[in-house]
Amino acid sequence: MLVLAHVSDIHVDGTERNTSRAARALDYARALRPDAILLTGDIADNGAVEEYEIVRELIKGDDVPLVLCPGNHDARGNLRKVLLGLDGDHPANQALNLENATIALCDSSIPGLPEGRLDDETLDWLDGVLSATPGVPAFVGMHHPAAELGIPYVDGIRLREPERLARVLGRHDHVVAVLAGHAHTAAATTFAGLPLLVAPGVVNTGLLPFETDALPPVDLTLPPAIAIHLLDDGRITTHYRPVP
Template sequence: MAIIAQLSDIHIAAGRGGVVADDSGPVRALRAAVSSLLSLPARPDAVVLTGDLADGGRPAEYARLHALLSPLPMAVYPMPGNHDDRDALRAAFHDHPAVAESGVLPQAPLQYAVNVAGTRLVCCDTTLPGSPYGNMDAERLAWLETTLAADPGTPTVVATHHPPYPIGIPFLDDLRFIEPAGFADVIGRHRQVVRVISGYVHRGSVGMLAGRVSTTCPSTYRQLFLDLTSAGRAAVTGEPAGFAVHLIGADGGATTHFLPTGNFRPLMEVE
């Protein structure tokens, strides 16, 4: 069984002078998330970061992000979100072969596939530089088709930043995939895909896409208010920060857990 942890919407932010403050909210929140991962009785085989890793896409933000993640002993796989800068993210994680080889042209999509304990993790780039919207154009869909076709026998998790299914929060649904049908068609043709996991929403949700269970991940920083009635602006809540853990079996069985950040110790034995 592969254990893949998912951290999302970290939003490390530089303040005045381009410095990331040590006591800033996103920094403290990421420290808590890293501590939580390290406290799990069964540590994940890998961690995927599903976008909006930096708030302003600045090199200093990615440098701090890289340093804050350094206590993790497992592989960490970053992906861009609409707040990220592909080139700055790629430069900060240049020591990661899959990231370094994902594109050489300026602002090339940052997407790749890796093996995690017998499960394939396919990281897609749904960002449109300069836009909050998500999509995968014909070239990126062709890459996904080819990537999935190359290994039809291995259980596969496909990761995106923008969710390809409706969340129910109107303003978020307006900003998700511009044309989700093409993505759904590709997923539907490949039976080995057992999960589609996304970020962007700043809260956990579960939906369906092309017959596959699809999920979004809580933010390590702030959660969005669940407002299903209005197309209004984003509002944050006092809900705890969190992350997701995906368990993928060799037979393709998949289970997802949503966890708040904190120390995980049993309070009592239950008979």
């Protein structure tokens, strides 16, 4: 059985609170001894080099493979430089080829904007990764959910032009799920005929409009949480786990 620990939106901002919550989530994920840890964006709260240096310490020395992608709070150039050792500010797309699974995390960020979009370079990259591993179960992840989740605040800044992603996914029948973050709430829906599984929040939890009048609609008191995706005999099961 394949085990993926999915952490998202750690929003490291230099405060002890957010660093501690991020560390708790990542430590819990690591202790599961999963096949990989996925970090789907909003890694730094302001995209600052100093924030990524804190993240680099949090993920350092980990012998579990870790793949990540940026979110709208990230700064591509700084993330690439500090976390990936790469120059430039191209989309930060990352693939992990395991023996029994392919994980492709796409950069859905648009510099300076809260909503998301996959540009041509990223979609071509995704198509190439999926074409190279036919028959191997594939997980396609990104920060922005490609479908509405019933939270207007988040839905307004979801992935734009999702049909472009659906077209690529439609060419590859070995994709088993689409993974996302951004909404800070454990949610499950469908997109392009696939499960669309959204990681819960680490620094806060997104609430439905009929749960709160707050704007942004978040709860700061609920514990950090992660998603644990299991793949067994081609079928995915997701568990959502608050982190002590």
